Amino acid sequence: MGREGAENTMTALPLILPAWRRRGRIIQSDAWVLALCGIYLLIAAPSAPELLSRQGLANIVSNALPLCAVTIGQMLVLITGGIDLSVTATIGLASVAGASAMIGGGTGLGIAAMLATGLTVGLGNGLAVARLGMPPFIVTLTTMMFGSGLAVWTTHSASVPGLPSSFMALGRPLVPLALVAGLALAVNHGLRRTVLGRWLFAVGGNPRTARVSGVPVAWTLIAAYAASGLCAALGAVLYTARLETGSPVLGQRIFLDVIAATVIGGTSLFGGRGTVVGTVCGVVFITLVDNSFTLLGLSSFVVLIAKGALILLAAVIDLLRRRHRT
Amino acid sequence: MSFAVAYDRVSKSFAGIPAVRDVSFTARSGRVLGLVGENGAGKSTLMNLLGGLFLPDGGRLQLAGERYEPRSPLEAVRRGVAFIHQELSLFSNLTIAQNIFLTGALDRPRATELLASVGLSLSPDTPVAALSPGERQLVEIAKALSIDARVLIFDEPTTSLTAPERERLFALIDRLRGEGRALIYISHALPDVLRICDDVVVLRDGMVVESGPREAFTHDRLITAMVGRALGEPAPRPGACRGDLLLEVALEGIAFGLHRGEVLGVAGLMGSGRTELARMLFGLDRARGEIRLQGRSLRGLSPRARIARGMAFLTESRRDDGLLLDASVRENATLAAPLTSTEAVATACASVRLPAPMLDRDAVRTLSGGNQQKVVLAKWLLTRPSVLILDEPTRGIDVAAKREIGRVIDELVTGGAGVLLISSELEELMALSDRLMVMRQGRIVGEVHRAAFDSEAILRLALGDAS
Numbered sequence: 001m002g003r004e005g006a007e008n009t010m011t012a013l014p015l016i017l018p019a020w021r022r023r024g025r026i027i028q029s030d031a032w033v034l035a036l037c038g039i040y041l042l043i044a045a046p047s048a049p050e051l052l053s054r055q056g057l058a059n060i061v062s063n064a065l066p067l068c069a070v071t072i073g074q075m076l077v078l079i080t081g082g083i084d085l086s087v088t089a090t091i092g093l094a095s096v097a098g099a100s101a102m103i104g105g106g107t108g109l110g111i112a113a114m115l116a117t118g119l120t121v122g123l124g125n126g127l128a129v130a131r132l133g134m135p136p137f138i139v140t141l142t143t144m145m146f147g148s149g150l151a152v153w154t155t156h157s158a159s160v161p162g163l164p165s166s167f168m169a170l171g172r173p174l175v176p177l178a179l180v181a182g183l184a185l186a187v188n189h190g191l192r193r194t195v196l197g198r199w200l201f202a203v204g205g206n207p208r209t210a211r212v213s214g215v216p217v218a219w220t221l222i223a224a225y226a227a228s229g230l231c232a233a234l235g236a237v238l239y240t241a242r243l244e245t246g247s248p249v250l251g252q253r254i255f256l257d258v259i260a261a262t263v264i265g266g267t268s269l270f271g272g273r274g275t276v277v278g279t280v281c282g283v284v285f286i287t288l289v290d291n292s293f294t295l296l297g298l299s300s301f302v303v304l305i306a307k308g309a310l311i312l313l314a315a316v317i318d319l320l321r322r323r324h325r326t
Numbered sequence: 327m328s329f330a331v332a333y334d335r336v337s338k339s340f341a342g343i344p345a346v347r348d349v350s351f352t353a354r355s356g357r358v359l360g361l362v363g364e365n366g367a368g369k370s371t372l373m374n375l376l377g378g379l380f381l382p383d384g385g386r387l388q389l390a391g392e393r394y395e396p397r398s399p400l401e402a403v404r405r406g407v408a409f410i411h412q413e414l415s416l417f418s419n420l421t422i423a424q425n426i427f428l429t430g431a432l433d434r435p436r437a438t439e440l441l442a443s444v445g446l447s448l449s450p451d452t453p454v455a456a457l458s459p460g461e462r463q464l465v466e467i468a469k470a471l472s473i474d475a476r477v478l479i480f481d482e483p484t485t486s487l488t489a490p491e492r493e494r495l496f497a498l499i500d501r502l503r504g505e506g507r508a509l510i511y512i513s514h515a516l517p518d519v520l521r522i523c524d525d526v527v528v529l530r531d532g533m534v535v536e537s538g539p540r541e542a543f544t545h546d547r548l549i550t551a552m553v554g555r556a557l558g559e560p561a562p563r564p565g566a567c568r569g570d571l572l573l574e575v576a577l578e579g580i581a582f583g584l585h586r587g588e589v590l591g592v593a594g595l596m597g598s599g600r601t602e603l604a605r606m607l608f609g610l611d612r613a614r615g616e617i618r619l620q621g622r623s624l625r626g627l628s629p630r631a632r633i634a635r636g637m638a639f640l641t642e643s644r645r646d647d648g649l650l651l652d653a654s655v656r657e658n659a660t661l662a663a664p665l666t667s668t669e670a671v672a673t674a675c676a677s678v679r680l681p682a683p684m685l686d687r688d689a690v691r692t693l694s695g696g697n698q699q700k701v702v703l704a705k706w707l708l709t710r711p712s713v714l715i716l717d718e719p720t721r722g723i724d725v726a727a728k729r730e731i732g733r734v735i736d737e738l739v740t741g742g743a744g745v746l747l748i749s750s751e752l753e754e755l756m757a758l759s760d761r762l763m764v765m766r767q768g769r770i771v772g773e774v775h776r777a778a779f780d781s782e783a784i785l786r787l788a789l790g791d792a793s
Contacts, residue, residue: 195664201653202661208647212610212639213662213705214630272652 033264033281037288044288048295056291058173064287065176066238067254068280071261072187073231075279076224078262079191081204081271082129082136084225087232087258089147090121091251094236096151099160099246107167114240115233121147122229126222151248160246170241183234187227188276200224204271256307261286263314268321286310330355330477330508331376331394331407336385338371343724345371346532348385353477353525358499358509360523360540362516364552364785365596365750368532369512373479377409378402390476400429407477408470416454416462416469423450426469440468444498460491467498478502479510484518485597496522514595514789516548530554549789553752553781568760572744573713577606577615579769584713584744589735591759592748594788599768600748601642604715607746608632608639619713633662638711640702642718642748644695648702651691655684658701663708674704677737679730696727703734714738717748732758752781766790 041051050056070087077084094117102110121143128139169175191197199220202210211217239250265282267274289310293303331353338346346368353359361369375382378396387394389405396402409415416425423437437450444464454462463483470478480499484492499522502509513519519526520540527537528551536543536551569586580603584590592600606613609629617624619635627635641647650658659674660666672682678700684693690701699719706714716735720728735745735758749755755762756779764772764787772787774780 198657198661198664201657202650205650205652206647209650210661211629212608212641212647214628214633214709215661216628216630272650 033266033278033285036264037281037285040285040288040292044292044296048292050295051288051292056295060284060287060291061177062173062242063291064283065180066235066242066251067257067261067287068180068283069183069231069238070235070251070254071258071265071279071283072183072276073228074258075262075265075267075274075276076187076200076231077136077228078267078269079200079204079271079274080221080224081207082221082224083140083269084122084125084228085137085140085255086121086125086143086147087228087235088251088253088255089144089151090118090229090232091236091239091254092151092248093121093147094118094233095240095246095250096155096160096248097246098236099163099240102163102167102246103160107164110163110167111237114236115230118229118231118233118236119226120229121232122226123222125229126225129225130218130221148248148252155246155248157248159248161244163240163244163246167241168244170237171244176238176241179234179238183231184276184280191274191276196220196223201272204268204273206272256304256311257286257290260307260311260314263311263318266321268318269315270318273321330390331510332388333372334386334388336372336375336382336387338375338380338382338384340722343722344532346375346529349529349532349534350385351527351534351537353508353510355476355508356503356506357524358503358511358522360519360526361510361512361529362514362519362526362548362552363529364752367529367552369529370481371532372529373409373481373510373512376402376407376477376479403473403475406473406475408473408475408479410463410466410470410478410480410483416465418455419453421451421453422448422457422465422468425454425465426450426472428469436472437468440472441465443471444468445494458491459486460488460494463487463491463495464498467502475507477508477510479512481512482514483511484513484515492518516545516789520545520548528552549782549785553785569742572620573607573746574616574618575607577603577613577617580615580765582763582770582773584746586712586742586744587739588761589739589745589747589759591755591762592746592765593752593755593762593784594765596750598765598788600765601717602768603765604639604641604717604746604748607715608637610639633709633711636710636712637715638662638706638709638713639715640699640706640717640719642721644698644702649690649698652689654686654688655680655690655693655701655704656686658690659704659708662705666708670708671704674707675700677707678704678734680704694724694727696723696730699723699727700730703731707734707738711738711743713744713746715746715748718750719747720749720751720754728754752784756781756784764788 045052070091074084074087094114097117098110098114101113125140125143128134129136191200199210199215202213202215203217203220207217235251240246243250261282262274262279263269264285265278265280267279289306290303293306333349333351336346336349337344349372363369374380375387378399378401381395381397389407394405396405422441423432423434426437426440427433434450441448441450444467446461446464446468454465457465483495487495499509511519511523520543523540525537525539526543526548528535528548530552568588571583572586573584575582582590592603594600602611605611607617609624609627609632619637624632645651650661655675656671659671671685675682675685680697680700684697690698693701719731735747739745747755747759760776762774762779762784763770764774764784766788771790774784
């Protein structure tokens with residue numbers, strides 16, 4: 001009997017192998033993240049029914065929106081084959097800079113200060129990577145340390161309260177939704193329909209080919225890091241408005257979520273691949289996990305372990321995708 | 327007389343193109359075997375078979391009388407086969423001793439002993455980065471001796487050596503021969519081959535054309551054997567009329583002009599500076615001197631700006647800097663001219679005979695070498711170049727695709743462009759070019775017009791022999 005079973009396994013192998021190859025197609029697509037969300041909801045919802053309540057869903061959306069802005073910027077850098085570790089520091093720095101400017105000069109000036117901070121950090125990163133040829137990891141690690149140090153030092157690690165009410169309006173759910181949706185649509189269009197979008201993929205796919213083919217590699221890299229800085233600044237606007245105070249440590253804990261969301265959403269850590277749709281799905285999924293774990297009353301350390309496992313899983317899937325292509 | 331390595335009717339093809347065919351010869355212990363042939367004659371393939379990089383399709387290899395089928399470089403090393411590479415394969419960030427004992431326990435006294443035996447009086451803790459090319463080569467030989475290699479293969483060992491370093495190497499080779507090791511010596515420096523080798527094997531088109539003891543060869547006979555019989559008068563190319571001057575180049579040791587309607591071939595051995603010249607022309611590497619395109623200086627311009635002024639450059643390696651392997655045919659073809667219309671892309675693909683349904687189907691990674699090269703060519707056709715630089719455009723592609731590329735070159739020059747054609751295949755160069763420049767050691771050492779094309783004379787120039 002047992003022997004017969006072994007024989008069955010042997011004859012089944014040729015049948016299983018094509019199935020595994022077909023699975024490669026599923027891994028390639030963006031749809032699997034949505035499927036993952038659905039499956040996760042089915043498993044988690046019975047234990048945490050609040051997740052699907054009106055308030056629960058509203059929480060997911062309001063948590064996901066600022067994260068989404070930051071993650072879309074990160075995706076642009078990852079597509080070029082780099083990484084931007086400085087986004088969390090940018091959020092903190094932009095938050096306190098903007099809040100201080102706002103108290104003195106009004107909402108408009110404050111928002112401008114936030115965006116200018118993000119743009120400056122991003123341009124600095126881009127120039128160092130593109131013009132000096134430094135490794136993105138080192139460049140953005142340095143700006144991360146510098147930025148977060150500066151934010152805490154200038155504010156003596158105190159938050160900046162008393163923001164104008166016109167700014168607080170940005171914290172209401174519909175405004176962030178419109179802003180982030182606009183950002184997502186614009187970046188989606190840019191990536192798929194513009195020359196700059198094609199350059200981003202070309203630089204990430206093979207920078208040497210890109211250079212020989214006349215792609216302005218340096219400018220493309222600078223644009224990607226600047227965009228990431230701007231997206232982080234938009235995240236800072238939304239986080240600050242929601243918190244109603246400027247804080248130097250704002251967003252310090254979201255970095256892992258940013259990376260996890262991009263990779264789960266199908267952006268390749270090796271560069272050359274990434275979509276806005278996938279990234280948005282990744283953000284929704286990671287927010288879902290985060291919120292449900294909180295609702296289940298799990299320790300933040302358990303959450304950390306689970307997120308680590310998720311990033312590992314996503315990175316393995318990224319690797320499998322590469323294998324299936326070769 | 328014992329033999330160390332025997333090739334017995336060995337054949338090997340890559341993607342259906344034979345690299346070596348039916349090769350038989352024997353390298354004996356206590357002798358130096360010289361292996362000569364033009365670029366692409368099959369020398370590297372034969373040595374890679376010995377080194378365990380791949381297995382032969384037909385025939386067999388023997389080592390010391392036993393069947394020899396190395397499945398990895400490590401197995402080759404274990405069987406006592408060592409390479410002294412053309413591009414030295416030491417880790418410059420490690421010390422001499424760390425390099426010698428890369429895969430085993432570090433034995434400093436033994437390293438000192440080995441260094442002394444190759445005539446190097448250096449501390450084994452010296453970082454390799456601090457050594458001259460000649461010293462590095464001696465360290466490679468010491469490394470080979472550390473595994474007591476019975477077969478040593480020298481691949482172009484003298485290219486980066488000074489004259490005294492070369493004499494020291496020859497003395498060492500003499501001693502290794504005296505110790506009863508078998509040596510295989512690959513070189514384009516024919517006087518050296520005739521001086522230090524005991525036996526000579528001449529390869530052409532993947533086959534052994536002549537072999538025998540050194541005494542049977544003269545310098546002239548070697549060259550004739552490498553080139554083969556006279557090829558006859560090349561057919562005149564249609565539309566080979568020379569127009570205005572397009573490109574003027576005045577660099578150190580390199581001065582030439584390229585005209586409209588002209589194919590200018592660049593001949594030379596590997597490492598003679600042909601690719602370096604192309605990269606300088608295209609602005610990828612800094613050039614010392616002046617390059618003018620249609621009368622305007624290109625000084626300080628990026629590749630992007632040069633493309634805008636009508637230059638195009640098909641690089642030597644499709645994989646390294648020719649293609650985005652994971653992108654589609656369309657994405658690759660429009661990379662240099664992003665605002666191209668779909669119709670124009672389809673036309674360009676049709677003109678290089680790329681099947682239209684391929685446009686968006688798959689990543690170019692999945693295409694054949696010939697079709698990949700057509701994609702790169704289509705990319706450059708879409709920029710409407712007036713000067714097209716082609717670096718080894720037919721490497722690794724099948725005969726039909728080679729013919730297509732020849733046809734596209736003809737069409738381009740008929741349309742008034744100028745083509746700079748770099749190739750290691752002399753026959754191809756002579757068939758396609760109106761004029762040939764020969765390069766050696768980064769300089770142009772000769773120029774031959776089509777009427778005077780003669781493969782022996784060109785090879786002589788490339789080899790740089792006084793005789």
